[in-house]
Amino acid sequence: MDRLNKIMNIYNKILELENDGKVDYDVNYRGGHYGLSRSDVADLLGLGGYADYLPSKVGAFCNYLAGGLRGSITVSDYNKNLPKKYVLKVIAFTNACKKRYKEIEDGIGLNDDEDANGETNWDSWGTTRSRKAGVISGY
Secondary structure, three states: OHHHHHHHHHHHHHHHHHHOOOOEEEEEOOEEEEEEEHHHHHHHHOOHHHHHHOOOEEEEEEEEEEOOEEEEEEEOOOOOOOOHHHHHHHHHHHHHHHHHHHHHHHHOOOOOOEOOOOOEOHHHHHHHHHHHOOOOOOO
């Protein structure tokens, strides 16, 4: 339960930062990203001098596959030499970003069964299936 509380605290902090305009995100039908700079993540998670063990942007992203299809929502990686006590915090952070990315997609109708005209939303249909197959990128 303690681990779940930590994840929810990170998620709630992300929402606060988003409301304050500090989260960098762009979620649309051509993919996108959601997250923070490495220095902001290091400060948020208390990583001390390990900020350079993270990529410049940390969070979740989605590649555009073409033809209206989006790939799987995936998360940033980290340097494998990052101490384990920090790895778990980074994983919790990136998973919270992934959850929020999906919520934004759902909120703007990208995953609706029907489009604005009441027709089948083929982009959503195809994206759902590409994600089930684990497709991240078309390259």
